[in-house]
Amino acid sequence: MKTDYKTYKILTNQHLIIEVYNGDFYIEDVIALKTKLFQDINYKPDYNIIMDLRNATWNISEEEILEYIQFATKNIKSISNRKIAFLTSKPKEVVIGILFSKLNKKLPVTLDVFSTLGASFSFLNFNDETSRTDIINEIKLLKKSL
Template sequence: MYFCKNYFLCSKSFFKLLPHEQLIIEYFSGPVSWYDLVEMKRREVAEPNYNPNFNVITDIREAIVNLDALDDVESYIDFLKSNQKSIGTRKTAILTNNSEQVIHSELLRVMKRDLPINIKTVSTYNAVFEWVELLPKVAQQIETYLDNLTTEFYLVSTN
């Protein structure tokens, strides 16, 4: 259950580049729209260490996904296609915990068409780490990092 005294102030999105692991971690919490994904990707691509071939873990377990318009999905896909720096061959694991998030993830997977991004919707850390092929030691560090983000989100959203 999502509790927040100020619904819109509780929205968070950020990313972390891990060049040595050739990995990008994306985290979303609170209300999330396709526009938020575009803005996140713009920030990522602007980073000096960004590489479009890095695998991606996108954690949307604490996100409230806005699925209002298919046009918004198309806009996100068009943004990716028009931004050559964001296009690379990679695997993306989208970590979910409810049916609305699964729909969001699968919609993106189906509509990405010609982009060389392999997307998998998952609900466990093991599935994430297997899909993006992380070593156990690195996987444990990533799991701890994501758990800490989730804990931080709950502390902020209940105040």
């Protein structure tokens, strides 16, 4: 498990959590980030999420997706109705996102996979230019920090 290739930022004004993953990562990395996120004082279970996976390589199997869903189910108080936008540039991550959304019947989330920020903004209903610019700038800062 690598520890320096994942980070997040909570944007309270936009009711949004941005997660950025970089390089190779595993299910343990996702669980570690979510555990830290759930403990953040600014965390709100109903905030939507952008998971930016464009510079990441997932090393996650179907069984591990089920393991993550079990983890999330055990932490269901930390999860509320929300949308998750998987932002990716690789076919494997598209498949993982689709598989996650199919296996994820117990969680109150709607997940979709996108290859552009614009499409993820539409999915998450960020239609004003100011919000979009703020989010793009935060993603850039997060990527620089990795």
